[in-house]
Amino acid sequence: MTAPAETSFSSAAERRVLVVEDEPHIRELVVLHLKLEGLTVTAVKDGEEAIARIKAQPFDLCVLDLMLPRIDGLAVCRAIRRESINADTPILMLTAKRDEADKVLGLESGADDYLTKPFGVRELVARVRALLRRPRASKSPLAAASELIVAGTLKVDRARRQVHLDSRPVDLTPHEFDVLALLAAHPGIVFSREKILEAVWTNDTHVTVRSVDTLIKRLRQKIEPDTRQPELILTVWGTGYKFADV
Secondary structure (H helix, E strand, O other): OOOOOOOOOOOHHHOEEEEEOOOHHHHHHHHHHHHHOOOEEEEEOOHHHHHHHHHHOOOOEEEEEOOOOOOOHHHHHHHHHHOOOOOOOOEEEEEOOOOHHHHHHHHHOOOOEEEEOOOOHHHHHHHHHHHHHOOOHHHOHHHHOOOEEEEOOEEEEOOOOEEEEOOEEEOOOHHHHHHHHHHHOOOOOOEEHHHHHHHHHOOOOOOOHHHHHHHHHHHHHHHOOOOOOOOOEEEEOOOEEEEOOO
16 A cells, blocks of 8 residues: 555645545545545444444545445445535545446446455555545535426426425435426526536546436436327437426
């Protein structure tokens, strides 16, 4: 492992990081170098304690191991995205798995970035720095709309990150929710795939415009009566997508 970067974060003492890692030596290493960067660090060793922490206090970043006892990292990631107090907290996922499908699953569950074990300390610090520099979702275009969006029988509650269709809850992934909230908040406005990527995935380099098409397809399966003739999320051929001006 290489030495940490010499320059610490500005106003880092005000930044709180939650580290969730069950392997003691990795947990201690991550905590040590984040503290050397001047960050305030809370460390836990399992998913249950992590969920209790995210419900109790806000964090500026979560460093989250994928493979945890009892409650795994994917479940913790989804729980973070459901909790309004930390719903837009950046998540750096640590994984020993090198399979691309596992990485994509982590990102789709709400993680913002990932590191594959073993990793160098300099890379860890660089990823942490990049995530802390990102604008929070609460300051993105998603925040420009009202908290409750109603379109016919579809209701999107941005504050609670909940969606109901015909009074029934709709289970969405964090990115599915963000795309739906973005489109529904601007009915009739066409968003290119690139604009959707920029608004929802910000600076994530692990997704492409094809990821938007795949997500839209899944989203339609959950909220459209007939996916062959969508009524809510409409395709604007050659450009992107828009929400019906209902």
